[in-house]
Amino acid sequence: MRYDEVTNDMDVRITPTDGFGVVLHKRTAPADAPADAVFVYNNSRGTREWIAAADLEASNHMPALPYLLKITDGTEHNEHDRMFWCLGREYRVHSMWADGTGGCTVEHIAEDGTRTTVMYGQRDHQTAMIATATAITAMRAIEGGEAAPVEYLVEGKDKNLFPLRATSHPEADEDGRLHVASPAEVPDKVKGTERAIARDFITGKETRRRVYQWNAYPVYADGSIGQPTLMRA
Structure with a gap:
């Protein structure tokens, strides 16, 4: 999923203009911060600060477990x-x-x-x-009801749990992910997709790797994403 608009309502991994690995958190901005400021924790520098949303570049990484x-x-x-x-x-x-x-x-x-x-x-x-x-x-x-996921976003993982892009699947989106109504649909949806594309986020080089497992992430109406259901390929 691409986050074209950075808001305070989602926990997402993002890439700032000055480095990799920032986690965005919901917080009420202080009075002296810019109106569009978001509170971020940079897991590569160990810093936390308020940054204008316009200075952040959203990535298409799926959220992992929260950071302590x-x-x-x-x-x-x-x-x-x-x-x-x-x-x-x-x-x-x-x-x-x-x-x-x-x-x-x-x-x-x-x-x-x-x-x-x-x-x-x-x-x-x-x-x-x-x-x-x-x-x-x-x-x-x-x-259930309004609290239930609106869909599930399915991403492949290799044996090292590196994300894979199933771009050859006829129903894959632009990020190589599949959209299903429930995890129960995943086995039938991924039949015939034994390999997918791994992209090096630094060099941009792509290689085909065997899918070790599929992660089905619940996506909620507010755009937030919960912990995935894991299924062996």
Whole structure:
């Protein structure tokens, strides 16, 4: 999916004009920031800042699992607290003990500061984040109605989980991805597509590789994308 318009409503991987690997998060812009500013975390430089949307170049990368970030706003319970964003919402992860050991709890942080516990007893910060992101995606599918995905976007992966572009498929879009109503349609949809194109994002060189698995990402009405359903090819 191409993001031609950068908004504060999506967690997407984007490429800024000065480097690779920025994750965009939903936040309310401060009064001294430009009207179109977005809050970003650069995973190659480890920096976070408000940047005008016009200075960012959207890419066609599918979102991976959320990133665990250190908390720098002074509201952490202890130095081992972490935060992440999932489907445009902020979550905090903290362990039972101040030294970072013990089970981890995840809290949703509303814009007014209200904290709601959504996950208990996970063995570490990463496991807590993965479990929460997976549960959020699953609950939206279960809830249905307006919360349900409007479609699923299907992308191939090689054995190293590098994205592949199924450009030879007659129903593939311009990014080599397929659109289905549910993950159940994927096996029939991809029959005969054993290989797809891998593109080096730095050199632009393309090679054909065997598809190891298919990822079906739920896409919601607001443009956000949840955790994918994984299927072996």
